[in-house]
Each structure stands twice: as structure tokens, then as C-alpha cells.
Amino acid sequence: MTIIYITGLSGVGTTSALDELNRRGYRTIDTDYGGYVRNVALEEGIAHYLNEEKMEHLLKSVGEEHLFISGCCDNQGQFYKDFDMVVLLKADLSTMFERIENRTTNQYGKTPEQRQEILDNHAAVLPLLEKSSDVTIDTTHVSIQEVSDQLEALL
Template structure:
């Protein structure tokens, strides 16, 4: 049984890919919902994985395939539990356009959040690229192509 971790910055398609996989009958969990907590980090409030909940999630699905997604500073602690760490990435202008057009939530639309997205593109993306087993560029790939590549990993 394989556990595939899909990570990436806002606007690259991780949520859309997991929603599609779930529609197709695969076990898929977007950890943005129900698996995070706020911590104080150097005077700044930071959203991170709730490590106890992530551990329970992985235990729950250890006998079946699972696609799991998220992008948090403590995710690396769990890489040893994943068969693959897959980074979805896209060109910055495409990410920003997707953020502007999405209706599922508003993250990235405020000035403060837009600055976070830009900072993450410059500073977080290179770290994700170094720590990922596979990189899928979603700039010109639709959800069906992305999901096909993810399913090939099972």
C-alpha cells in the first residue's frame, strides 16, 4: 500500500487534484482541513501540522492507498512515512491567476496573503524542490494529467 504526499504552494492545484482523486474513489485527505494547529514561533503565529492527528491519519490508512496533501513547515518530520513526496508547482503568474479566479476559498487574495504567496514562491519553493522525489509542473497540465501521473505512483 502506498502513501503519496502531494505538496505545493497556493494556486498549483493540490486541492483540485485531491478532490478529483477522491471523486474517482481514492482515499485522499487535504490536511488543510482538520489537521493543522496554530503555534507561536518567534513571536509569529504559524499554522503547522497537528503531528498527533497526522500520525493517527497515517495509522488509519496504513493498509490502503492514500493521497495526502499539505504544505507546512513541519511536514518533513513525516517524509519517512511516505512512499513518494510529490511537489506540484506552476509559474508564478499562473499561480496568481488561479488564486484570483478560485471560489473555494479566499486565501491569497488579501494584500497580506498575496505577500505570503510571493515570499513562499521565492523562499519556500526552492526548499520543496530539494526535498521532493517527483516534481510535476502544473502550468500547462490539467487536473486529469496531474492525477494520472499521481495514480501511476501507486
């Protein structure tokens, strides 16, 4: 059994890749849903934390199946020891914003404030994700099927 954590900023394809991997029969968890993330208001904004109790329960329940988990949270690094691999998906900003504008499954990133948050994260968070990831996949000019093939090959 292998646990792969897929991270990246909004618009890089994490949810689409997870959906494709799930379609291929793999167990997948998108931490944006199901109570895996708790938002905490701070003076400088909102922090997004993985729910430690829920994550620990998930990780103990894996069994013999492969598991792909996706998310981008302020405390995800504390779980890196529990993952076999951390994979960063990234894309150039214009591609990210085009995908965000065209998606219908998630409204995040469509307001000016959210777009600014994405720009800020691209400048401040992306370099941290690049340093802490085992593998980086640039999704700018690659189909979701190809991204999923690359993720599947990591098992």
C-alpha cells in the same frame, strides 16, 4: 498500500488534484481541513504545523488502501519517512495568482498581505520543497485530470 504526500504552494492545484483523485475512488486527506494543522504565532509571523498526534493516528489507520495526503507545513519533513513518496506540484507565479483570483472555494491569497506571503514563499519555501521532494509536477500548462493521471501512475 501506498501513501503519497502532495505538497505545493497556494494556487498550484493540490486541492483540485485531491478532489479529482477522491472522485476516482482514492482515499484523500487535505490537511488544510479537519484539524490536521495548528497555527502558531511567532515573532516573525505564523507557523503552520501538522498536528503530530492526528497525523500519527491517520498513518496508523491506513490499512490496505492507497492514500493521498496534501499539505504544506513547516514540520512536514518529520513525516517524510512515513510516506512512500513526496510529490511537489508547482506552477509559475502568474498561473498561481490567476487560479487564486478565480477560485471560489478558498479565499486565501486574495488580500495584498496574503499575496505577499505567497511571493515570499515562492522565493524562500519553494526551493526547499524542490530539494526535499521525490517527484515534481509542473501544473502550469497541465489539466487537473492530467496531473491526477500522473499522481495515480505513481502508485
